[in-house]
Amino acid sequence: MSLSELTGRWKAFSYGFLDPSAKRELRRKMIKAVAVPGCQMPYASREVPIARGWGTGGLQVTLTLVKPASVVKVIDQGADDSVNAASIRRFLSRVSGASETWDTLDATLIQSRHRIPEERLSRDQILILQVPNPEPLRGVEPNMSTARQMHADADYGRMWLQLYEQMVRSGRVMLGASYPAMVNGRHVMTPSPIPRWDVKKLHMAEHLTILSAGREKRIFAVPPHTRVEPLVFDDVPYKVEDHANLTCARSGVTGYFMNEIPQEDGSAGYEVSDSHFGIKAIDARDGGTPTVGQTWYKNGELA
Amino acid sequence: MLATPLPDAEEIRDNATFEAVLGALSRPGTVRDLPDPGPLCIALALLDRECKVHSQDETLSARIVATGAALVPAPEADHVFMAAASAEALEVIARLDTGSHLYPDDGATLIVPAKIGEGQALQLTGPGIKSVERVCLDGIHPGFWALRARLCAYPRGIEVLIHDGARLLALPRSTTVTEV
Numbered sequence: 001m002s003l004s005e006l007t008g009r010w011k012a013f014s015y016g017f018l019d020p021s022a023k024r025e026l027r028r029k030m031i032k033a034v035a036v037p038g039c040q041m042p043y044a045s046r047e048v049p050i051a052r053g054w055g056t057g058g059l060q061v062t063l064t065l066v067k068p069a070s071v072v073k074v075i076d077q078g079a080d081d082s083v084n085a086a087s088i089r090r091f092l093s094r095v096s097g098a099s100e101t102w103d104t105l106d107a108t109l110i111q112s113r114h115r116i117p118e119e120r121l122s123r124d125q126i127l128i129l130q131v132p133n134p135e136p137l138r139g140v141e142p143n144m145s146t147a148r149q150m151h152a153d154a155d156y157g158r159m160w161l162q163l164y165e166q167m168v169r170s171g172r173v174m175l176g177a178s179y180p181a182m183v184n185g186r187h188v189m190t191p192s193p194i195p196r197w198d199v200k201k202l203h204m205a206e207h208l209t210i211l212s213a214g215r216e217k218r219i220f221a222v223p224p225h226t227r228v229e230p231l232v233f234d235d236v237p238y239k240v241e242d243h244a245n246l247t248c249a250r251s252g253v254t255g256y257f258m259n260e261i262p263q264e265d266g267s268a269g270y271e272v273s274d275s276h277f278g279i280k281a282i283d284a285r286d287g288g289t290p291t292v293g294q295t296w297y298k299n300g301e302l303a
Numbered sequence: 304m305l306a307t308p309l310p311d312a313e314e315i316r317d318n319a320t321f322e323a324v325l326g327a328l329s330r331p332g333t334v335r336d337l338p339d340p341g342p343l344c345i346a347l348a349l350l351d352r353e354c355k356v357h358s359q360d361e362t363l364s365a366r367i368v369a370t371g372a373a374l375v376p377a378p379e380a381d382h383v384f385m386a387a388a389s390a391e392a393l394e395v396i397a398r399l400d401t402g403s404h405l406y407p408d409d410g411a412t413l414i415v416p417a418k419i420g421e422g423q424a425l426q427l428t429g430p431g432i433k434s435v436e437r438v439c440l441d442g443i444h445p446g447f448w449a450l451r452a453r454l455c456a457y458p459r460g461i462e463v464l465i466h467d468g469a470r471l472l473a474l475p476r477s478t479t480v481t482e483v
Contacts, residue, residue: 016314
């Protein structure tokens, strides 16, 4: 076997930016990630032309899956039009020829930073979450090797203790985002810093979710119809953010996850976090007929 | 303005193959279409110099060697291409690497031929399956299912990719298989 036999034909540019060997490695790891839901699989994490920590993990997964017929949606905290989301989306379409969309219903690949869209995802869609810190045990065990051993032993006692201490100290669990969740009854994962509002959308979902941390070089997945149960005590039910009665100041929708906008008088205004969902509501109010999908939450309650 | 890059034939094949593999694995029991019949497209989409492969088919082995992957005995392999029809085959499969609790990803991927839609009826439950899936498979030794259950001591285990021409079915280790 000589090097020239192993080398492919010269190309000015690899389709989808990543070279074929990077894609093959990601494919092998995605297979194992789907087979053991919620278990962090190490991978090489190649360089991509954005800084680590800005969505490189999600980007590598999307670049491996993308094809010219793909329709990509990229959101950053629910917004399609933030600089990070717009840049990643434009990069994806430039290197792959895939179409871009803001509409959750049209997308085949949805790369997201820290939100799951309000409209339900279907079985033909793949959600790719960017993960800054894939290790749910980091707060209680800084040593990665020890944390891996704890996952191997399903030893989550300190995780529970941390939750208990927060209850004792503050009267409630003091975790806004990244609420730890037990996947398939075996591995505790961090669902990436999605709000508590979104964690329940992963439980027995129709769609496949792939979570990838580029800087930390870990990939894990939640297949469709897989149990994702937030860690809660029997007598203290899981609580999502208290957004059920908030109304978006721009679109007028009520009962979805909101961004808090500080006002000049010191009070708080709210606007819906899923920006394109808000755009659809404004379009409908102005006499348009946008196609709005089924939502996970109805009147602020999980349907 | 940059020209829109176009995938070449290999990229199209590898992308379509992996889409089928990922779809089949995330929904065990559903049959997906491979771009080409046979296990070769699976090998080409997944294997390169980083892999250790066991193959019992000489033509396929030659193509696998050309990817740079090393041919090794079955217990050391991370990808295994063989039939599971005979008792001898089961002895080989019994010694496959199932990974460890520390690194479940070390568990092997087994790629076997079978007839999908006839033969032994199986009931599947587990992640990726809404309630219960039923499949029929022929060309697999009846002892394979008990052996698979023994190997798949979750989270350790092996993934089984079953190909029938250009049709693909996958059984990740998380799936519970019951013979009916």
